[in-house]
Amino acid sequence: xxxxxxxxxxGPGSGSHSGGDPSxxxxxxxAAAATGVVGAAVTVWPFIDSLNPAADTLALxxxxxxxxxxxxxxxxxxxxxxxxxxxRHRTPEEIKSATDVNVSELRxxxxxxxxxxxxxxxxxxxxxxxxxxxxxxxxxxxxxxEYGGWFCPCHGSVYDTSGRIRKGPAPRNLEVPGYAFKTDTxxxxx
Amino acid sequence: MAHxxxxxxxxxxxxxxxxxxxxxxxxxxxxxxxxxxxRNFNYFWNFGAIAMIMLVTMIVSGIVLAMHYTPNTNLAFxxxxxxxxxxxxxxxxxxxxxxxxxxxFIAVYIHIFRGLYYGSYKKxxxxxxxxxxxxxxxxxxxxxxxxxxxxxxxSFWGATVITNLFSALPxxxxxxxxxxxxxxSVDNPTLNRFFALHYLLPFVIAAVVFLHVAALxxxxxxxxxxxxxxxxxxxxxxxxxxxxKDSFGTVVYLAIFAAFVFYAPNFFGEPDNYIQANPMVxxxxxxxxxxxxxxxxxxxxxxxxxxxxxxxxxLIEAKLGGVIAMFGSIAILFILPWxxxxxxxxxxxxxxxxxxxxxxxxxxxxxxxxxAQTADAAWHLGGLEIPLVYVGQLATLVYxxxxxxxxxxxxxEKPLPLPASIAKPVLGGGASAAGATAKPMxxx
Amino acid sequence: MRRLRSLILAGLVAVAAAAPAVAxxxxxxxxxxxxxxxxxxxxxxxxxxxxxxxxxxxxxVYKEVCSACHSMNLLSYRNLSALxxxxxxxxxxxxxxxxxxxxxxxxEMFTRKGVPADHFKAPFPNEKAAAAAxxxxxxxxxxxxxxxRKGGEDYIVALMTGFETAPAGFTVPSGGNYNxxxxxxxxxxxxxxxxGGVTFADGTKATVEQQAKDVATFLAWAAEPNLEARHQMGxxxxxxxxVLAGILYAAKRAVWADQH
Numbered sequence: 001x002x003x004x005x006x007x008x009x010x011g012p013g014s015g016s017h018s019g020g021d022p023s024x025x026x027x028x029x030x031a032a033a034a035t036g037v038v039g040a041a042v043t044v045w046p047f048i049d050s051l052n053p054a055a056d057t058l059a060l061x062x063x064x065x066x067x068x069x070x071x072x073x074x075x076x077x078x079x080x081x082x083x084x085x086x087x088r089h090r091t092p093e094e095i096k097s098a099t100d101v102n103v104s105e106l107r108x109x110x111x112x113x114x115x116x117x118x119x120x121x122x123x124x125x126x127x128x129x130x131x132x133x134x135x136x137x138x139x140x141x142x143x144x145x146e147y148g149g150w151f152c153p154c155h156g157s158v159y160d161t162s163g164r165i166r167k168g169p170a171p172r173n174l175e176v177p178g179y180a181f182k183t184d185t186x187x188x189x190x
Numbered sequence: 191m192a193h194x195x196x197x198x199x200x201x202x203x204x205x206x207x208x209x210x211x212x213x214x215x216x217x218x219x220x221x222x223x224x225x226x227x228x229r230n231f232n233y234f235w236n237f238g239a240i241a242m243i244m245l246v247t248m249i250v251s252g253i254v255l256a257m258h259y260t261p262n263t264n265l266a267f268x269x270x271x272x273x274x275x276x277x278x279x280x281x282x283x284x285x286x287x288x289x290x291x292x293x294x295f296i297a298v299y300i301h302i303f304r305g306l307y308y309g310s311y312k313k314x315x316x317x318x319x320x321x322x323x324x325x326x327x328x329x330x331x332x333x334x335x336x337x338x339x340x341x342x343x344x345s346f347w348g349a350t351v352i353t354n355l356f357s358a359l360p361x362x363x364x365x366x367x368x369x370x371x372x373x374x375s376v377d378n379p380t381l382n383r384f385f386a387l388h389y390l391l392p393f394v395i396a397a398v399v400f401l402h403v404a405a406l407x408x409x410x411x412x413x414x415x416x417x418x419x420x421x422x423x424x425x426x427x428x429x430x431x432x433x434x435k436d437s438f439g440t441v442v443y444l445a446i447f448a449a450f451v452f453y454a455p456n457f458f459g460e461p462d463n464y465i466q467a468n469p470m471v472x473x474x475x476x477x478x479x480x481x482x483x484x485x486x487x488x489x490x491x492x493x494x495x496x497x498x499x500x501x502x503x504x505l506i507e508a509k510l511g512g513v514i515a516m517f518g519s520i521a522i523l524f525i526l527p528w529x530x531x532x533x534x535x536x537x538x539x540x541x542x543x544x545x546x547x548x549x550x551x552x553x554x555x556x557x558x559x560x561x562a563q564t565a566d567a568a569w570h571l572g573g574l575e576i577p578l579v580y581v582g583q584l585a586t587l588v589y590x591x592x593x594x595x596x597x598x599x600x601x602x603e604k605p606l607p608l609p610a611s612i613a614k615p616v617l618g619g620g621a622s623a624a625g626a627t628a629k630p631m632x633x634x
Numbered sequence: 635m636r637r638l639r640s641l642i643l644a645g646l647v648a649v650a651a652a653a654p655a656v657a658x659x660x661x662x663x664x665x666x667x668x669x670x671x672x673x674x675x676x677x678x679x680x681x682x683x684x685x686x687x688x689x690x691x692x693x694x695v696y697k698e699v700c701s702a703c704h705s706m707n708l709l710s711y712r713n714l715s716a717l718x719x720x721x722x723x724x725x726x727x728x729x730x731x732x733x734x735x736x737x738x739x740x741x742e743m744f745t746r747k748g749v750p751a752d753h754f755k756a757p758f759p760n761e762k763a764a765a766a767a768x769x770x771x772x773x774x775x776x777x778x779x780x781x782x783r784k785g786g787e788d789y790i791v792a793l794m795t796g797f798e799t800a801p802a803g804f805t806v807p808s809g810g811n812y813n814x815x816x817x818x819x820x821x822x823x824x825x826x827x828x829x830g831g832v833t834f835a836d837g838t839k840a841t842v843e844q845q846a847k848d849v850a851t852f853l854a855w856a857a858e859p860n861l862e863a864r865h866q867m868g869x870x871x872x873x874x875x876x877v878l879a880g881i882l883y884a885a886k887r888a889v890w891a892d893q894h
Contacts, residue, residue, distance in 0.1 A: 008317035025888045032885045035878050036437070047254050054258075055276040059712050059751040213658070229893065271708050271778070274860070281860040282867070426893065436888045438882040447873040454676025456781060462780035464857070465774075512790025 062190035064182070067121065075138045077126060081190045084126035084134055085177060086150070087187075090161060095119045097148060098162035108173045112162040115176050123179050123187065124163040128152040130170035135159060150174070221407055226425035227432055228413035229611050232306075235411070235432075236439030237301040244294035245399065246395050249392050251287040252336075259339065261385035263378045266341035267466040285455040291333050291516055292458040293447045295481040298326060307547055309535030310412040316527035318405040323523045325398050330482070330520075333389040338376075342463030347476045349384070355489070358510040368375045375469060415468040415612055416535025424612035438518065475564050483561030484554055487514040488589065490565060492584040522593045529593055531600030539606040542599050548590050553588035556581060659860035661817060663788040666847065671865075674786030680869070683862050684855050686718040691834050692852025693717055695845050698832050700776065702769060703823075705756035709856055712750040716859060717852075724750050731755040742822045769809050769822055780850070780857040788848040789815065794846035797825040 053061075063080045065087065070076055075088040099119075116122050121186070127151040128135050130152065136142040137150035137159075145151035145158035147166045152159075156170030164173040179189040198209035198216060209215040258277050260269040273280035302322070305311055311319035338349045353370050357363040370378030401478050410419070421423045426432070450457055458480060462473045491510035497504045506514065522529075536545045560582040569576040665672075669688075671679025693714070696706070711728035711793045719727070728748035733755065738742035748755065758764035764772035780786045796815035806812050810820040825847075834840050855861070 049278040457676045464778040
């Protein structure tokens with residue numbers, strides 16, 4: 001349909017038109033082409049938007065977690081939007097090591113207080129910010145790297161007890177998902 | 191073709207650069223720009239372009255649907271309903287695809303009928319016509335398999351009935367059916383392969399459409415008079431005359447299509463297909479999609495065994511006879527160019543052929559109607575009861591009779607006088623100018 | 635061109651003239667007025683929207699009566715926002731159901747309160763259980779029933795109000811009920827609705843007729859939840875295409891002006 005725009009340029013028939021005033025004719029061609037292009041562009045949108053998350057996917061976008069059974073020093077992994085979320089019930093030492101850091105020396109400077117809503121609970125998305133592997137450190141027997149947090153086996157990124165990147169190739173700290181405490185011992189992620 | 195860069199002379203230097211290396215712009219210019227096209231097309235000549243647009247619509251909406259669909263007997267029905275309920279604009283895309291199939295067939299049926307009426311299948315366009323019949327066959331296969339995918343009751347039982355047709359073949363019938371199913375009934379393997387083929391075939395169709403158009407551009411288009419263009423006075427450049435006319439016709443057609451998508455999306459559908467497939471329960475009345483109804487009626491019309499008279503020797507069982515008749519009703523289109531012996535193309539100048547094609551059209555619609563009724567339905571005219579089977583058999587007779595009588599019609603028919611050229615009746619001069627004798631097909 | 639047109643018309647007329655004479659075994663149902671336009675009747679009301687009050691009453695009828703036997707597996711509680719319920723109300727409705735979930739970390743299934751993302755709770759754990767509890771045939775799922783039956787909404791109303799005593803000479807087998815709207819007239823379902831069987835919060839008098847219409851409206855929405863979006867978008871698309879066709883027609887006239 002869009003080829004109607006070319007009419008003015010070439011096409012042996014177009015030069016010899018005798019019907020009507022040329023400027024009015026050009027206006028009609030332009031209007032036809034413009035309307036057609038707008039229509040085509042608008043038509044594309046539903047097809048693109050259909051690839052966005054569907055209503056049932058969005059309905060499952062938040063996850064409730066009961067923290068009561070998690071002991072001090074223990075970590076749990078929950079699934080949120082198909083991704084692992086690490087929840088660690090931190091010991092006083094872990095909290096201390098997380099807060100006793102000179103923030104300005106970090107690759108991705110962030111205070112521990114900005115990353116944990118309550119100091120004893122750390123909630124981070126368990127996906128290495130380098131290339132998307134899942135770091136080790138959820139079990140006490142896992143290697144946790146020299147900063148006591150998590151260690152990514154893929155390319156050796158090391159995270160501290162606040163989930164901040166300390167060593168290795170990862171550019172950013174482990175992401176903190178949006179979450180809120182519904183009660184003292186339960187949170188809703190998302 | 192000469193070596194070295196082609197000599198292109200487009201104003202835009204980028205276009206020029208590209209065209210010297212790969213002359214697509216020259217080609218577009220030649221095939222769709224200045225391409226000489228008979229000047230006397232009526233609106234029936236829009237339906238080729240419309241069918242092409244519908245093919246594109248089906249492929250685009252189909253690809254998006256496939257991204258959300260799950261070809262598994264346990265999940266297929268619900269995945270389609272998820273598209274209808276949860277996927278953004280999923281209802282729109284599915285209704286476009288559902289109704290698009292019907293509107294694709296409507297366009298193609300009109301396109302085929304136009305070819306029949308104006309004799310577009312005749313020399314030198316025999317191969318063009320045959321390639322078109324191949325497209326039609328591929329479309330039918332694609333549509334049939336697509337209808338199985340939502341895994342409703344009609345999907346399942348339609349698939350069961352149609353695949354069982356092959357069991358009518360002697361000796362190997364049952365083995366072929368088992369092979370088609372990948373099991374002992376229509377089941378998960380069947381659904382999976384139908385999905386794979388339903389995704390593949392549209393691209394095959396697109397390729398064959400390309401051949402169809404390529405062949406068209408060798409012979410040039412037929413026209414309502416069926417007289418070949420004799421010179422520049424008989425033709426117009428395709429662009430802008432027919433680009434704008436095709437665009438207009440296409441948009442009108444799309445508006446009708448949209449009216450159904452938005453206001454009667456289930457008009458062409460069957461309520462039973464909103465019930466999930468249940469292999470244990472057959473719906474009381476299995477009907478195929480409307481575009482298959484005439485052939486379904488032909489299939490059901492062969493209710494009798496064909497035997498050698500007086501010996502009682504059975505040649506063809508009714509079941510096999512029905513299958514042969516059904517496939518024959520399409521296959522006969524392949525030999526149509528050689529069945530029709532008349533040198534005149536357009537039905538405008540063929541009084542007997544014109545009556546025949548009217549009878550054929552009535553028979554076609556009658557078959558479509560009969561195919562939609564239950565097998566034991568009947569007409570009640572006063573006290574008279576006419577079983578529809580007889581109506582279907584009569585219509586089947588007319589259907590085949592139309593084609594098979596063409597060799598004789600060509601011999602006995604006295605055509606009306608043909609115009610000397612396309613330009614004559616269009617630009618004044620009148621049809622009788624070139625003398626009263628029918629000059630068949632000129633140099634064609 | 636004109637000859638061809640008359641030819642096609644003649645063909646269509648011939649078939650159309652023959653059509654009404656056929657013996658029809660299909661049932662006809664009295665047509666009701668629907669504010670949404672009937673889902674299964676094409677072009678019935680191109681501006682139609684669902685009556686929200688009727689939807690809520692219909693949902694109440696389903697919840698209090700139909701849901702004892704009929705599932706609606708394709709619907710989720712979150713979908714009820716389309717009926718005009720707010721998030722708190724939907725959460726409360728969902729929390730009224732106990733859902734089986736799991737397995738948990740110990741491998742056990744457990745029971746929890748329903749949430750809006752849950753599908754409607756089915757009355758029976760599976761189809762076999764539903765069949766066993768209902769004389770051998772499972773009550774059909776109602777999610778798509780309006781689109782899955784000829785007559786759609788009108789059929790639902792006719793069925794709900796069609797229970798009556800069998801005419802003389804018609805024997806109803808045991809376990810069956812006579813219904814004038816049901817194909818074959820013998821239905822396993824006993825009359826589900828009764829005058830005053832539910833109490834509507836909005837004060838509408840709960841006659842059988844009223845309940846039948848409301849539940850049919852609700853089931854129409856359940857089968858075609860995007861009807862309103864479809865009607866609204868359709869209007870815009872139709873206007874656009876007609877305008878575009880008009881412009882193209884003008885362009886076509888301009889191009890062909892020197893050829894006619």
